[in-house]
Amino acid sequence: MKALRRLVISALLSLGAAGASQAQEITLRFHSFIHATSYQQIKFFEPWCEKIKGQSAGRMVCQIYPSMQLGGSPAELFNQARDGIVDIVYGNPGYSPGSYLAAEVFELPFMLNDVHNASRAMWDVLGDNPGPEFEGLRLIAIAPSDFPIIQTTSKPIRTVDDLQGVKLRSAGRYGAKVLEALGALPIQMPAGEIVDSLNRGVIDGAYLPWSAVGLLKLNETMKHFTDFGDKQQRMYTSVQIVAMSQATYDRLSDDLKKVIDDNRGVEPSVQFGDAFESTAVADKKAFAEEGADIHVLSDSEYERWRKAAEPITDEWVADANKKGLDGGKLLEQARQAIAKYAN
Incomplete structure (x- = not known):
């Protein structure tokens, strides 16, 4: 009888241990x-x-x-x-x-x-x-995210002069600031409204990553894409x-x-x-094979765009300082880390 009792208690303890183990999941x-x-x-x-x-x-x-x-x-x-x-x-x-x-x-x-x-x-x-x-x-x-590019329905963008007054759905606060510095008109809206806004003429294009083009089926609407060279820093991420x-x-x-x-x-x-x-790489390749107009900025034109955006960084440092951070130090840390891994 005692042996049977010990066996029952042992079994109950085993069940309790199993329950405790399951409870830890x-x-x-x-x-x-x-x-x-x-x-x-x-x-x-x-x-x-x-x-x-x-x-x-x-x-x-x-x-x-x-x-x-x-x-x-x-x-x-x-x-x-x-x-x-x-x-x-x-x-x-x-x-x-x-x-x-x-x-x-x-x-x-x-x-x-x-x-x-x-x-x-x-x-x-x-x-x-x-x-x-x-x-x-x-x-x-x-x-x-992969870096945004300028996409338009009818007007190709080759130079900063082509951007003047062009209405683009912008990506993020600093994406909008860069477009504005270049003379474009950034417009904020949910991604789901882009196609309808293009069809109604509310915007002329968008500033979005390559990976978003296929996701939103914009390749059916966008005709011109302005991209950057491999060694050129990108406008925003x-x-x-x-x-x-x-x-x-x-x-x-x-x-x-x-x-x-x-x-x-x-x-x-x-x-x-x-x-x-x-x-992004796969989508860009597919669009190129479909005959999309993909223009890569020349180095001289890239320099014009880069210089136009320089004041934005100075404004960010000042804003960070006002909020009690060391904006200059944060910027330098980021630049050093980027340089560490630069190709």
Whole structure:
């Protein structure tokens, strides 16, 4: 009888241990503003989540919620992670202009010309020490989107003179500032309204990355594309960040923390950037094969554009200083990191 009793108790303890083990399984709520078939999700979010699942032996998994399914606006994503509403977010600091100056420095005109190296530079500057603006967040990966280009329906843009008065849907605060400095008329609107606005003559074109052309089916409307040479810095980029709630990270066991830490940093940032760059390269190649008019700025014309935008950087430094940051130091740190990885 005693032996049977011990056997029953042992079995119950085993069941309790199994239940405790199951209770330790973690589901990370991953909230994103882009749709489920986007290249960001297919090329980076899903493979990253598979690594997390595999390296944790299934104890930690992601549940991805695309298209703001959990509510709120894209500008609120970082705060949702801080407040514990979700565990991981894909956010764009540019949706909250002036709130993330440490990241915004990489959006200044004519700073970058290589997505992969820009990802490395961004991580060097921001990854482990992003500053008080990112308090409550543990950054996973940082990358630029592929660089915007000027796209028009009827008027080809070859020189800065061609841009005068041209109405372009702009990308981000500093994208708009650069277009304005060059004489264009930047117009802000949701991406979903671009095609209708083109058809109604509200805008003459758009300033968007190559990766957005196919995504929004703009190749059916846009006829002329103005791009930059491989060695020319680009007018603007948009910083993209995948971040985890620091509170969520702090609650993890040490072995699960290690899984997260092994999958954040420079290499994940490069992989994140490649989701944009690989899409852009493939789309540009396809459009060129279809006969799209793609014009690359000459070096002399590029210099005209670059000089016209120089005051924007000075304004940013002054603005950062007014907000209690050392704008000059932030700018120099960014430039040094970019130079470190320059081709």
